[in-house]
Amino acid sequence: MTVRVVTAAEAAELDRRAIASGTPSRTLMQAAGRATAHAIISRYGDDARRGVAVYAGTGNNGGDAWVIAGELARAKLRVRVHETGEPRTPDALAERAAALPLVEPGSPDDTAGVVVDGLLGTGASGAPREGVADAIARIATLHAGARIVSVDVPSGVDATTGATPGAFVRADCTVTYGTLKRGLLLNRDAAGCVLVADIGLGAAAAAWNELPSLVDDTLVRAIVPPITANAHKGTRKRLVIVGGAAGMAGASILAARAAMRSGIGMTKLCVARESLEAVQAGEPAAMAAVWPESADEARALGEWAHAILIGPGLGRTSASFAVLEHVLRCFAGPVVLDADALSLFEGQTRQLATLLDGRAAVITPHEVEFSRLTGMSLDAVEAGRFEVAADLARALSCTVLLKGVPTVIADGTLTNVSAAGSPVLATAGSGDVLGGIVATLLAQTGQARESAAAGAWVHGRAAERAGGGRVRGATLDDVLGELRAVWSEVRPLDGPSAPDARPWLAELPAVGERG
Numbered sequence: 001m002t003v004r005v006v007t008a009a010e011a012a013e014l015d016r017r018a019i020a021s022g023t024p025s026r027t028l029m030q031a032a033g034r035a036t037a038h039a040i041i042s043r044y045g046d047d048a049r050r051g052v053a054v055y056a057g058t059g060n061n062g063g064d065a066w067v068i069a070g071e072l073a074r075a076k077l078r079v080r081v082h083e084t085g086e087p088r089t090p091d092a093l094a095e096r097a098a099a100l101p102l103v104e105p106g107s108p109d110d111t112a113g114v115v116v117d118g119l120l121g122t123g124a125s126g127a128p129r130e131g132v133a134d135a136i137a138r139i140a141t142l143h144a145g146a147r148i149v150s151v152d153v154p155s156g157v158d159a160t161t162g163a164t165p166g167a168f169v170r171a172d173c174t175v176t177y178g179t180l181k182r183g184l185l186l187n188r189d190a191a192g193c194v195l196v197a198d199i200g201l202g203a204a205a206a207a208w209n210e211l212p213s214l215v216d217d218t219l220v221r222a223i224v225p226p227i228t229a230n231a232h233k234g235t236r237k238r239l240v241i242v243g244g245a246a247g248m249a250g251a252s253i254l255a256a257r258a259a260m261r262s263g264i265g266m267t268k269l270c271v272a273r274e275s276l277e278a279v280q281a282g283e284p285a286a287m288a289a290v291w292p293e294s295a296d297e298a299r300a301l302g303e304w305a306h307a308i309l310i311g312p313g314l315g316r317t318s319a320s321f322a323v324l325e326h327v328l329r330c331f332a333g334p335v336v337l338d339a340d341a342l343s344l345f346e347g348q349t350r351q352l353a354t355l356l357d358g359r360a361a362v363i364t365p366h367e368v369e370f371s372r373l374t375g376m377s378l379d380a381v382e383a384g385r386f387e388v389a390a391d392l393a394r395a396l397s398c399t400v401l402l403k404g405v406p407t408v409i410a411d412g413t414l415t416n417v418s419a420a421g422s423p424v425l426a427t428a429g430s431g432d433v434l435g436g437i438v439a440t441l442l443a444q445t446g447q448a449r450e451s452a453a454a455g456a457w458v459h460g461r462a463a464e465r466a467g468g469g470r471v472r473g474a475t476l477d478d479v480l481g482e483l484r485a486v487w488s489e490v491r492p493l494d495g496p497s498a499p500d501a502r503p504w505l506a507e508l509p510a511v512g513e514r515g
Contacts, residue, residue, distance in 0.1 A: 033067020035197035053108030063092030065118025070099030122159035127166025162186030196506040212415040236265030237443040244271025248313030249278035258436030261483040302331030307443035311341030334360040361398040399448040416453040420460025424467035
C-alpha cells in the first residue's frame with residue numbers, strides 16, 4: 001500500500017475525508033490506540049511488564065493514549081495515567097471513561113518500563129504550554145531509562161517542519177497513523193524508530209496523487225530488471241562516467257565500484273589525462289579513456305554508452321566545463337548529473353534546461369549545490385525541500401533528486417521520498433556512490449524518476465546495514481560491501497507475490513547515535 005508523506009494540514013484533511021466517507025472518528029482513534037498497544041507489547045513486552053506510564057493530553061492525541069491505556073490494562077499490564085487536563089473532544093472523553101476503571105489510581109512513578117507520550121498531536125504548533133512542558137520534563141527525568149513511545153508524533157515536535165521551539169519528547173519509537181508526517185523525517189533524532197500503522201486511511205491517501213509517496217522495497221523491486229540466464233555484458237548495459245580531474249580520480253572510482261555492484265555490464269571511466277593511470281590502477285575492471293577534446297570524440301563516447309554519469313571529481317575549470325558541454329551536446333541519451341557538473345551551471349538553469357531537453361535525465365544535488373544552481377538561499381532550500389525539488393524539476397523538465405534527510409525525488413508531476421539512510425553517508429564520496437547506482441538503473445531502464453527513487457533507497461539501505469549498531473568507524477567501503485545484500489533483499493519474486501503480511505505500512509529504523 002502506498003504510504004503518503006504529509007504535512008499536519010494534509011493529515012487533518014485525510015482524516016476529514018475518511019470520516020466523510022463513513023468511517024467514524026472514534027473508530028480511527030480506536031484503531032490507532034490498538035496499533036500502538038500492539039507495538040508496545042510486541043517490541044517492549046519485557047519493559048512493559050515493569051509497568052506502563054501513560055501521559056495523556058486534552059485533545060484527540062490524549063484520546064489515543066486512553067485507548068492505549070485500556071488495551072494494555074486488558075493485557076494484564078500495570079498502567080497508570082497522568083493527565084494534563086480534562087479531555088476536550090467527545091471521542092477522547094468516551095475513551096477516558098472506558099479505560100479509567102481499568103488503570104491503576106495514582107500518578108506514574110519511576111518504576112515504569114514503558115512511557116506512552118500522548119500529550120500533543122499533529123495539530124500542535126509552537127512551544128508547548130506550561131502544563132504540557134512540565135509533563136515533558138517529567139518524562140525526561142522521572143522515566144530516564146524507560147522506553148518512550150510517542151503517539152503519532154513526539155510531543156513538542158512540529159509535525160510538518162520537525163522544529164522544536166520548546167520542550168519536546170525524544171522517543172525511542174513513534175507510532176504514526178496512516179501516513180508519514182514530514183516532521184518525523186525531518187527530525188529523526190526525536191522520532192526514534194517510526195512505525196506507520198494502517199488505521200483505515202488507505203483509500204483516501206492513495207487517491208490523493210499529489211501527495212509525495214514513500215519509497216520502499218516494493219517500488220524498488222518493480223523497477224529493477226532481472227538479470228536473465230542468457231544475459232551478457234551488453235544486455236546489462238554500458239555506462240560512461242565522466243569526471244576524475246587531476247587529484248580527484250577517487251570520486252570516479254567510487255562511482256564505478258557502485259555501478260559494478262549494482263549490476264552494470266560494462267563501465268568506462270572518462271577522466272583527465274593526469275588521472276588515467278590512477279583510475280586504471282584503482283579499478284582494473286573498468287575501461288578508461290581521456291576526456292573528449294572535440295565534438296567527434298564526445299559523439300564516439302556517446303555511441304558506446306547506454307547512459308552517462310557526469311560529475312564525480314569533474315572539477316570546476318573551463319576545461320571541465322568544455323567537456324561537460326561537449327558530452328551533453330553530442331549525446332542525446334539518459335544522463336545523471338552530480339556534484340561539479342551541477343556547480344558548473346551556477347545560476348544558469350536555462351542553459352542547463354536546454355541541454356537536458358528531450359532526454360531521461362536526473363540531477364542529484366545536495367542543498368548547497370541546489371542553492372548554487374538556483375540562486376536560492378540555503379535556508380529556503382532546507383525549509384522547502386519538498387516544494388523546491390518539484391519546482392526545479394518542472395523548470396528543467398528532468399528528475400531532481402535532492403539529497404538530504406529525507407531525500408526528495410521529483411519529476412514535476414510525482415514526488416517520492418526516500419527515508420532510507422544513515423549518518424554513515426555524511427562523508428565525502430557518498431554522492432559518487434549514489435550516482436553510480438542511479439546511473440546503472442537509468443542505463444538499464446531508461447526511467448528517470450523511478451531509477452532515482454530506487455537508487456536513493458538502495459543507497460540508504462546499504463548505509464543502514466553498514467552503520468548498524470555504531471556509526472563511527474563505518475566507511476563507504478562498508479556501504480559498497482552491503483550493496484549485494486541489499487540487491488538480494490529486492491530480487492524479483494518467483495511466481496505470484498503473496499499478500500504482504502508485514503504488520504506496518506512502513507517501518508523506519510532509528511538512525512544515528514544518541515548521547
